[in-house]
Amino acid sequence: MTKKKKKRIVTQSNNRCKGCRFCEISCPAEAISVSSEVNAKGYNYMEIDHKKCTTCGVCYTVCPDYVFEIIEVA
Amino acid sequence: MTEKRIPKTLVEDNKFCPGCGHGIINRVLAEVLEEMELVDMAIGSVAVGCACLMIDTFGTDWVQAAHGRAAAVACGIKRVRPENFVFTYQGDGDSLAIGFSETMYAAVRNENITAFIVNNGIFGMTGGQMAPTSLPGQRTTTSPAGKDPSLAGQPLNIINQMRQLPIAYLARGSVGSFKEIIKLKKYIKAAVTNQIEGKGYGLVEILSPCPTNWKMTMRGALDHMGDNVKNFFPTGEFIKEGVHTDA
C-alpha cells in the first residue's frame, strides 16, 4: 500500500485583502507581489506566483485579514 | 504540515485597519480556542478601543465593559461561572492606562482568568494619542514633539510590574514576524492551559503594529518593532506554571 501524497495549494480571498503587504514582506519564496488591480474594498490585493510558491503557509500565518488558506487537493 | 484553514470562529471579516496586528492575534486566538475545544465555553471581556471591534466578528460570547474595566468584569464572570473559559482582550491604553488598577488587581488575586494585552504603543481608536507604552521620542497627536519621559514617564512595562506576583503564567509575544507569530501561539496556548488546569492568572502581552497611527508603511512598522519596540519590551516567557523563569 502506497501513501499517495496530496497536493497542497494556496487559495486566496482577494476581497478580504487590505493591501498591507505583510505577506509580500514575509514570503520566503518571494512569490507574492502587489496586483495592479483593486478589490471590492478598493485595495490593491496580492498576487501569488504559483511557480515560485512552495505552499509553506507563511502568508496564512502573517496575514491579518484571512486572505490565504492552504488546502489539500486529491 | 497539513492544511491551514481560517478558523470558523472568525465569523466575519475583521474591521481593523490595513496591517493592524489585531487581525493576526484574533486568528491565532481563534485557532487556539478551536484546537483546545473551548469555543463553546469561552466568554470574552473587552472594554473600549480598537480591540472591541472584534465582538461582532469573533464568534464567542462577549461582554463589553467600561473603558479599562475588562479585568474586573472578567473576575465577576469567572467567579459565578467557573466552568467557563474567561478571558480579557484589551489594548495597552485600555488595560494599562485607565484600567491599570483593574488589570493589576486581577493578577494580585491570581484570578483564574486569562488576559491578552495588545501593545501597539498608541491609542488607536481615538486617532493616535500617546499611550503609557509609547516610546521616548515617539511622535503622537498628544506628543507632537516626541514623547518626553520627564513629563510622561518611561514606557510602562506590565511584565516587570507583574513579575513579583504569584500568578500562573506571564509572557510577552509579538506579531512582528512569522517566527514570532508561531511563538505567540505557544504562549497563548500555555496561558489558556493554566486557566483550564485551575492554576490561575495568565497574561500574554502582544507587541503589535499600528501602521495607521504610527504613520508608517507595513515594512516601516515591522522594522520599527524589530529595531526599537523590542528594546523596551523584550519577548519571552517570564512565569510558567507559577514558576519564575529568567527569560
Place this chain on the structure above:
Amino acid sequence: MTRAFMKGNHALAEAAIRANMTFFGGYPITPQSEILEYLSDNLPKAGGTFLQAESELAGVNMVYGAAAAGHRAMTSSSGPGFSLLQEGISYIASAELPAVFVDVQRYGSGLGDIFQAQSDYYVATRGGGHGDYRVIAYAPASVQETVDLVGLAFDKAEQYRNPCLILSDASIAQMMEPVVFPEKRKCDPDHEWAVRGKRGGDFKKITSTMYYTENFDQYIHDKYATIQANEQRWESIQAEDAEIVLVAYGISSRICKEAVSTARAEGIRLGLIRPITVWPFPEEAFDGLGKGLRAYLTVELSALPRLRDDVMLATGMKTPVHHFLAGNTVPSSQTIVKQAVALLEK
C-alpha cells in the same frame, strides 16, 4: 420565616443572600461597611462569592460581569463611593442587565461626613451616571422595610432588566430593630440573555443594547414610561383631608409620621405622603387630595432642597411647596409640627 433583632446594614445583607444574590463585590466606606463585613462571612457560607474589590470602580464592574453571566449580583457604598459606582451603573443600565445597588447616604458633598443625610437624592433619582437611563430607587424607612425592598429590588431588576437601588441612610442602616426574613430563594441564572458560553448556539454580545435595538429612542422611552406607570410606591397617612401634607422618605419620614399623630391630637390637620420609590416618583399619591389642602412641606436631611423639586413637578405647583431642611440632624416631631403651624398661620 426567621425572626431576628438586627442592625439595618446586616439585615440588608441577609436579605440579599435570601434573595439568592450569589455575587457581591464592594469596598469599605462608613456607614455601609457592615454590609461587606456581614457578607464576607455569610455569603460564602450560602454558596456565593464575596470579593473585597480594590475600588468601587472595580466592584461595580465585577457586578457587571456577574450580572452579565445571569447571576444576582449587588454592590453597596455611600456618598463618595456611590459617585464612583455611577460609571458602572450607566453601563449596566445601557446593557440592560439586572443588578442591585445600595447607597447608605451620608452627609455633604466631597468627603462630607458620616452622619445620616438625604443629600444623594438627585444622583439616586436622575440615573446618576451619564446618558439616558433611570434606576428604580427604593427608600426604606425601617429595617423591616429594608429587608422587604431588597427582595423586591432583585425581582424588579430582573423583570425590567434594569439596575435597582436601595437608598438607605446612616440612621436606617445603623439602627437595630426586630425583623422577619423570608425563606431563602433559589433562582436560575441561565436566563436566555446571559452569557455562559455559546454552547453550540449563537454567540451573545452584552454591550449597549442601542447597537442592536431598532427604534432605540422609542424603545427606551417606552421602557421607562412603563416603569413609571407601574412601579410607583408610597405610603399615605391621613393626607386626604390634610391642610398641610408633609412629604418625606427614609429616616425623616419616621419623624414626620410621629408629627402627624402629634398634630392630629392637637386638632391640626397634618398628613404625610411617604415615597417608597423615589424613582419612579409616586406622582399618583398627590392625586385627589382634599380641597382644604393649603401647602406641602418636604422634610429633608440635606443642606439644599432636593425632594421638594419632585413634589413641585408632581403637583404642577398648583399648591405651594415648602421645604424644611434639617441638615445632618434628625429633627424632633415637635419641630416639624411647629413648621407646619407656621405655614398655616401665614
